Amino acid sequence: MQANLYPALHAPQDGYVFVVTYGRSGSTLTQKLLNSIPGYQIRGENGNILYHLARAATVTSTWENFIWRREDINKSKQEQKEFLRDIIGTSGDPWYGAELVNPNSFRCSIADKFVSEILRPNKETRVSGFKEIRWHEDRVFFPKFLRFIKFTFPKSKFIFQTRTAGDVAKSAWWKNRSQSDVLEMIASADRLYAQFSKDFSDSCFTVEYERYAEGPSYVKEIFDFLNEDLDIDSVASILGNRLRHA
Template identity: 45%
Template sequence: MNAHRHLNAPTDGYVFVVTYGRSGSTLTQSLLNAIPGYVIRGENGNLTQFLGRAIDIVANDDMYRWRREDLPKPREERRPYLRPILGKPFDPWAGAERVDPDAFALGLMDLFVKQVLRPPKHCRVSGFKEIRFHEDPAFFAKHMDILRTLFPKSRILFQRRNLDDVARSGWWRQQPRDMVLGQLGQADKMFAAYAQAHPSSCRMIDYEGLISGLDYIRTMYQFLDEPLDEAAVQSVLAHSLKH
């Protein structure tokens, strides 16, 4: 995937909040939206994972990749399987060699921005929060790579919360406690590992820190290189804590 070919974007890029349910991420969404020019949307059913899987197939599936690689080669240097069929209408994967994976990836995510995120004219930072990233651990790192590569100036906030509190909250309390703690504990480890590997664009945040007040929230704003409006933040906290 060519990191230098980007989709259209607001001037200051994107912020994604990566978390799980009942982590307090709606508070984070509200705190981000209190920054002038930020338009951070809510959940979207993990659409970027489905789009990301399509992008990954076109880029890396052998049936696409082999054909792209062999198309410019002389016939005698192609894979034996492809010599008699590449470029022919009777190839079972006819046309796959002509698919540009970078253009395909950019087209899908550009459509996502235009039709799902729909940033308004005043928006300078777009993005969303999602609670389903961890549900496919095998694809998690690749999904994050796709977001960081395709969305220019992207930052990722990985949000965690005390798991005992999460397990007692919402729908989680209807499920076996050990299963919840195991699943979300794995999520926290994935989040931390990815953030540690990409410190310039990723940061771990804690719900407990956010509700502790301005000092902690200021560190999140500093990571995003944004000033903190104390009155705006206090208004968000007052509303959220009451809710």
């Protein structure tokens, strides 16, 4: 039934992979390696669009004014909360219509639209997803954000990518921020990644960028986590031509 209601969301038969990281971690290399797997289509950054959708979905499922009205709309007047008793379901309610909102339907609908309009997987895609460097910008919401993904996108897996903080901080990409700020951001993000990985170890893998120097043997660990075969020649070629950012 879910597949019939949300066809785009369920179209990638083997699920989704999300690459979670920060700027200058070498994640575009990981993106390229994943896309070397037949049937994978892991898109690049999208400005953290999914974060905003997750926030919207969370409002409908957690804000009290939605919850109260959903709970009371089908109760008798005597059972309804006193402040809702004479207004719920009427135009006199400041939250008129909130009682009709189905959080699960809304959550899946916006995820379905994100897949069809942003990820836009082609017919050959069996695993979709994307990489993003902005996941950690709202540290408080981060765990809820990733839980939203895990419990909305079928068979979702997370690849967290880390890199030695000093090497990241030296990048010209961070020139407008103090090195201490960058180091603190990386440490905070790494802690968030580690905690979520601990909570959901079966669906998480942490890539250490420096270990790519080990060659295809390290990439095989990633592919084993994804239950995918390794094409050594393809992987070796990609590792031999690492992306250089301007």
